[in-house]
Amino acid sequence: MNVPLSLVLLLALVPATALARTSDRNKPMDIDAGRSDYSMDDSRPTTLSGGVVITQGTLEIRANQAVIYSANGDPVRVVLTGNPVTLRQELDDGRQMDAVANKVDYDLKTEIVVFTGAVNIRQPTGSIAGERVVYNMKTGQVQGGGQDAGRVKIRILPKNAQGGG
Structure with a gap:
């Protein structure tokens, strides 16, 4: 399993994907971690740990650990954990989106992202927080x-308080 290739799909973790900087998906992805552990088959997940930092264009993800599960050589689920996991990305209109949670679990097949533990997602239009x-x-x-x-x-x-648009 090619770790950087499988992590390209982490871009989809960002809420409001339709508004996220679309050009970021065409930029190189850089991954920095203290340790990696993966097998060449799907028998066990790939684990990155030791202060994981993933950047691609304006997207920046920081986590203590990233675990990537695969089936038939393709990633099917990504679980990020941290204290907290942070995601930051510039939107197409230049404004910023920020999210924090203790855990981010992304199912690539269903395209459902579950944020748990002290969740706070802030966008120019407002915010949502919960467990x-x-x-x-x-x-x-x-x-x-x-x-x-x-x-x-x-x-x-209100629109007049959102700034930038």
């Missing part, structure tokens, strides 16, 4: 909950 946020990249559906007695917190900014 669990599920983002369906196919449908754009976002579900959240679990913070402060099981509640989700959403803030929608």
